[in-house]
Amino acid sequence: MAGLGVCRGRLSGHRASITRCLRVNQLQTAEFSLSAARQLPKARTNTLINFVPQQQAWIVERFGKYLKTLQPGLNVLIPVVDQIKYVQSLKETVVDIPSQSAITEDNVTLHLDGVLYYRVIEPYHASYGVENAEYAVVQLAQTTMRSELGKIKLDSVFQERMNLNHMIVDAINYAAEAWGLRCLRYEIRDIQLPTKVKEAMQMQVEAERKKRANILESEGMRESAVNRAEGLRQSKILTSEAVRIEQVNQAKGEASAILARATARASALLTLGKALGAKHGSSAASLAVAEQYVQAFGKLAKTGNTLLLPEKTGDVGSMVAQAMAIYSQMTSRTVAGEEDGEDEEGETRDKLKQVTDEATKDLEEVLSQLSVSIEDLTSDRGSASPATPTQPHPPPHFTLADSPTNHRGPEISPPRDPTIV
Structure with missing residues (x-):
């Protein structure tokens, strides 16, 4: 009660100094807002009328006992009786984690440092739960990082860096819940390896x-x-x-x-x-064979080749007669079977007869030329063998039987050899 009386006396006696106190409080608040959150004063002077800045919480004690937490804005406190014991910042705070050594699962020593981001959630627990919240969080982050690195190998440190950060955050939040703090994130900033390990890698x-x-x-x-x-x-x-x-x-x-x-x-x-098989067909065939024989025989003396000739070179009739005999045997049955169709083949017979007549004339001319060739050939043979007297062979005699009933071809009479008796 004595303290209240003194305060009332001061208020009544120093009304003029209220404005000056308010100005001092504003200046202190401005200076505080420019300082870092870690450097906030643990206590502030009670000036009766106090202005709490935004994102700050002031812990007020009365007679050494917790009274209340001042919210941002205008707050009136009783001087001397009420004391501003703690000032907590509700902003996100960044803390540098110093470098420290850690051993991995495969016994490799590393040096790591990082950055921690945390925020005060409960000002009361942050003030009364731990003596120095920031120091406690830094130490917890270091020990947690060292513990988590011991569970993984060196190769996994670089591959699981993000997972390692999440594990450290979860471990810090589990322990800092009683302190009224919340770790928002943790980032490993630098990893230093031994020189030999670097070379090996x-x-x-x-x-x-x-x-x-x-x-x-x-x-x-x-x-x-x-x-x-x-x-x-x-x-x-x-x-x-x-x-x-x-x-x-x-x-x-x-x-x-x-x-x-x-x-x-x-x-x-x-x-x-x-x-x-038609009428006069065999005669035409005989004529064609005779023409081919005569033409081939006439070409013998025109070349210088060595040839083997029959003994009777002029016996054209026997050659043709022999060929026509074979032909007559092959066509005898065909002619006999086709005699009944002579009327149907009248035109063919007429044409064959015309061709036969023309061929006969040509054959007579060829035979006359052949007779001269045979005489020349015979004279050459006689001069080649003078010991044997030879007589000229008479020219071969050819007779063409053009009888309508004769289908065996032309009858060719071979020449008689005067040396044969």
């Missing part, structure tokens, strides 16, 4: 790069070889296909040509058979 990286380069080069060579082999295979296949198609087409062409020739030959033989 560099060699490993270089070896891995060389391995990948060799693998890529070998795969490229393999792909190139496969492509070349595939191209050669396709080329050979296409070439063989082209050759096969060419051979097939050539065979088809030859088969078509053979078939066409065979068809033409069959048609010619069929037509020739019908013509020979």
